[in-house]
Amino acid sequence: MSATTLDIVAIGNAIVDVLARADEAFIAAEGVAKGSMRLIDTETAEGLYGRMAPGIEASGGSAANTVAGIAALGGRCGFVGQVADDQLGKVFAHDIRALGVDFRTAPRSDEPPTARCLILVTDDGQRTMNTFLGAAQYLPAESVDAEMIASAAILYLEGYLWDPEQPRAAMRAAIRIARENGRKVAFTLSDAFCIERHRGDFQTLIDRGEIDILFANETEIRSLTQIDDFEAAVAAVAGRVPLLVVTRGDEGAIAVQGGERVAVPAEPIARVVDTTGAGDLFAAGFLAGQAQGRSVGDCLTMGAIAAAEVISHFGARPQADLKALVAQRLG
Structure with a gap:
């Protein structure tokens, strides 16, 4: 097995987030469940964008947020995701490369445009996501750079991207390459839908x-197993994967490896501002810890630190020095 030059390479939706404040009445009027994620078409995206309050735009996407967090923790990262040859596509590519992430996917010249996620954030910090996948759902298998996949210790796959046919084929191809080269594969279930x-x-x-x-997370592990009892759901999966990681919101997170269970509490913060990216940044902290060869307990703590940082402000990318925060807690 050859030496690695990247810690993690991720495959996911290349999305630009548009975040805006909204009240409960606005979300109810849109007919969407608060705290959920739904896929929308071009017409719905344009209509909702026109009704939203003024907001901020920032590069996003679940796995892209994760590699941004890993990069902030000093990790060596690559990202595979499809953008269009348009302004938002250029914004996404610039932002992720500026973080030091290796991003080689060529932009798509045809319609549809670059994906965007319209995120409504209520006063309690809950985010309701309305996602127009656009170009992201046309990521072809040929875009998977075999050399990049083979060079990374861990391949990280975003469950959201399993839905469209082309990206699903791309991720299957990446799994084969990772396996052939003796690399680990990490997968996030992303959402119950x-x-x-x-x-x-x-x-x-x-x-x-x-x-x-x-x-x-708790909802996803129950959905995967179709078992309502949390402990029974965990038990049904834990023996079938080498390492299972389940986040539990303000109750912290657990991991089960080789029959041994480790749990950590959530990191305390003064106020939850926006939960967008909490799971993404938890995965970032955990995977960064894995890349550093830390214990499972330390990896969980790093995940909790990164998640707490991102929910303490608006937006899904870290703003504080994550390396410093980890050093203060774990050395």
Whole structure:
């Protein structure tokens, strides 16, 4: 097995986030469940954008947020995701490269435009996401750079991107390359709606031993197993993957590896401002800890630190010095 030049390479949706404040009445009027994520078409995206309050635009996407966090923690990262040859595509590419992330995916010249996520944030910090996938759902298998995948210690895959056919084929190709080169594969279930649509595929990936690290939250682990009891749901999966990581919101997170369970509490913060990116940054902290060879407990703590930082401000990318925060807690 050759030496690695990257710690993590991620495949995910290349999205530009548009975040704006909204009250409960606005969300109810839109007919969307608060705190959920829904996919929308071009017409819906344009209409909602016109009704939203003034907001901020920033490069996003679940796995892209994760590699941004890993880079902030000193990790060596690559990212594979499809943008269009338009202004938002240029913004995304510039932003992720400016973080030091290796981003080689060529922009797509045809319609549709670059993906965007319209995020409504209520006063309690909950985010309701309305995602127009645009060009992101046309990531072809040919865009997977075999050399990049083979050079990374961990391949990280975003469950959101399993939905469209082309990216799903691209991720399957990446898994094969990672496996052929003795690399680990990490997978995040992303959202219950992804699981409802692709439960069979996800179960097959697990049972074939193609996933080394599985990330889920409480809702997702219950959906995957179709078991309401949290502990029973964890038990149903823990023995089937080498490392299971489950986040539990303000109750912290757990990990199960080789039959051994480790738990950490959530990091205390003064106020939850915006939960956008909490799971993404938790994965960033955890994977960065893995790349550094830390214990599972330390990896969980790093995830909790990164998640706490991102929910303390508006937006899904870290603003404070994550390396300093980790050093203060773990040395």
